[in-house]
Amino acid sequence: MAELPMADRHETVLPPPPDAAREALAGALAADPDTRLLAVSAVVADHPTFLEGWAQLAALGREPIERYAYARVGYHRGLDALRAAGWGGRGFVRWSQPANRGFLACLVRLRAAAAEIGETAEVDRIAAFLHELDPDWDDQNLVA
Known part of the structure; x- marks a missing residue:
């Protein structure tokens, strides 16, 4: 498949998370x-897509x-959210959009955890x- 020119690539912005x-x-x-850790776990249990x-x-x-598992769940939840927001597997998901930062943070933390367990x-x-x-x-x- 040919690479899309930058100007033709769709940008996806996730909806902002709930204020609560x-x-x-x-x-x-x-x-x-x-x-x-337990306090954050309780928040995620109440808001599993956060x-x-x-x-x-x-x-x-x-x-x-444990870090790898949390990051991987966040990454997969993020892919689900991106698809629901119209992302088709290609296109931009930029850090400059605050609502995208949770997904990108999961991705960075997944990379760091993968390095820790030797998944080069x-x-x-x-x-x-x-x-x-x-x-x-x-x-x-x-800064992960």
């Missing part, structure tokens, strides 16, 4: 470090495989995918 989920996540992240919540779980996971091919695929989604991608967007 964002507020609950802010409260959970302010919890004591010993209970933060991508920022999955990204935070991936950041807070205690072991590499997956690390390379995710790095390429990030740049396909956002040609201006900069890892400084999210």
Whole structure:
């Protein structure tokens, strides 16, 4: 399949997450470090499609495989959300759109967790995918 010129590539913007989920996540992240993971888990249990919540779980996971699992769930939930928003497997999903950041954060955290468990091919695929989604991608967007 021929590569689409940049001007012909569709841009997808996810719908913003519910305010209640964002507020609950802010409260959970302010919890004591010993209970933060459980607090964020409760938010995600109440809002299972909340991508920022999955990204935070991936950041807070205690072991590499736990971080990988949280990030992978967030990534797949994000793909579902992108498809529901009209993304057909190609096109831009840019960091400059705040509603896209939860998905992209899951992707970055999946790449980091894949590196931790030695999934080198997956690390390379995710790095390429990030740049396909956002040609201006900069890892400084999210310090994983």
